[in-house]
Amino acid sequence: MEQRIGKQTVELKNPVYIRAFAAIAGTKEQEGPLGECFDVTMPDSEWGEETWEKTESKMQKEAVRLAIQKAGLTSKDIGYAFGGDLLNQCIGAGFGLRELKIPFFGIYGACSTMIEGISLASMVVDGGFAQNAAAVTSSHFCTAERQYRTPLNYGGQRTPTAQWTVTGSGSAVVSRENGDVRVTHITTGKIMDMGVKDPNNMGGAMAPAALSTLCAHFQDTGYSPKDYDLILTGDLGTVGGEILVELMEKEGYDISKNYQDCGCMIYDLEKQDVHAGGSGCGCIGSVLCGYILEEMQKGRWNTVLAVGTGALLSPTSNLQGESVPGIAHAVRLEAVKKGESSCSI
């Protein structure tokens, strides 16, 4: 039990690095404030494929390929790939990664999938099961609308609390050596269900899960919000983000000064008509792997608590009157200090 330091947190005993990362985004994301940050921006919603689902698979394949290439590795060097997405039966990952021939663990954490993947990839690397492991996820506005809501050409009205599914993919290669950012702690979320039943208010449904995981992280580690340059959630949006800051304050934690949400960063909320902000597995996927990690390399933030937030509903569960359970997974990321070797060998 060397690494367990609390009910939900482990501290990695070996140096585990994010060795490389890559992000792919769509045209609407390119038009947003982070538009210049993505490695690849697709020319349109199809990217040469016959269906949006095939496009999303291609996004995952290319994101992983690019991350592996940027790491100076080949797919044979990757011990495990952890991939998942929002599509039924996770076909974005299943079809996207089939050509790469990497031992594959499919995961499903809704929009927390990117951090679930980094958590598990870090554990298998820290535990000595692989030298390198990859995490990947994606979402696509058109596949999500088709599957979860209404056909796009129906032109349904969106509620003010609704969020806009990000068309994007992110992949990170976690490694025992060579990286500018370390994963030091992993706090794994419990399923939280406060009874929210509105599938158009995901932020509100997921905020209690983010609260639970943040509180567990601080209690388990002894860190406080002040120990972070940035506390980042995946896709609570404006509604869920405000709820989280308020709930945290009630618990005695002030995160108002260093808190940001990827769903509020990726779009210009005033001009891009996305209502409460971005959402989807690809939201934190593309923002983390396209922007946050890059800025950590540059020295803008030294300590980041990255919290993926997922809503574990389905259209069927919603039609059957169920509430929307949420889950949030967190990893502590530390920039490797200048002069400090990032090579463990």
Add this chain to the structure above:
Amino acid sequence: MEQRIGKQTVELKNPVYIRAFAAIAGTKEQEGPLGECFDVTMPDSEWGEETWEKTESKMQKEAVRLAIQKAGLTSKDIGYAFGGDLLNQCIGAGFGLRELKIPFFGIYGACSTMIEGISLASMVVDGGFAQNAAAVTSSHFCTAERQYRTPLNYGGQRTPTAQWTVTGSGSAVVSRENGDVRVTHITTGKIMDMGVKDPNNMGGAMAPAALSTLCAHFQDTGYSPKDYDLILTGDLGTVGGEILVELMEKEGYDISKNYQDCGCMIYDLEKQDVHAGGSGCGCIGSVLCGYILEEMQKGRWNTVLAVGTGALLSPTSNLQGESVPGIAHAVRLEAVKKGESSCSI
């Protein structure tokens, strides 16, 4: 890289035990050859719930609860739960486990999910991230028919190669101590796609994945089929099972004498009208956790290679003309010899 002993296999360096296990099954499964083996048999398809999906969630909740109870533990002792199923967005696990308040990693490996869960649970225990971890999965004939095929009351004809989705759930508690069966090796599958496009021939689509993982296991470990009392696949059924034995023979491995498939064991294939056998996450889930592990305890088999087999398709991918990728994950199980302490502390 202590544990990696090949391209796809790790050897656990610490003793990791299956400390307890539990299985729940439906009425049709009770009428089969293993009918007496399950811990709980549901009285009907609903088990007191309003919808079959809620029934399936209940099956996972009760299977995990029972396994934890049989382990002499409470949910607070479980460091991580790994759960998934065939339902869209894995709501069987998401809703089933929400009350248990265990740090949760959602997984998706189609019908390989049980072995994916045992693999990851074993890794987090071996790696020192938790003292105990649980794996759980389920399937339900009625939810699967509704989601994947046709409404039950449509009465569609089934093809000869079609399999019958098992109504069942299995859960195992993996632990650093106290168990009669050890997990010693984990061979993680790659996604294999040989171009099979018939969603009514899952066995045929998954057989190449089982072949790939079995060959990798034998190459990585140096074991041969003779080193196993039982080589067990999840749900290849009669069609896929025959293909596997033949393909293995071409690769120089004779598994004809010690090979069995859970999909052929759980039903009386002559009398129960299930065509090519059972399938679904709950097939190997309930057979492994209801029968195989129990028989290993009794000394019937000392070494078992348990191979979960999954088809990573979705109804959407099928409608879009895609083939059916398969994946297979394997774990080597060894009965703890009499007189050998199963306590690592």
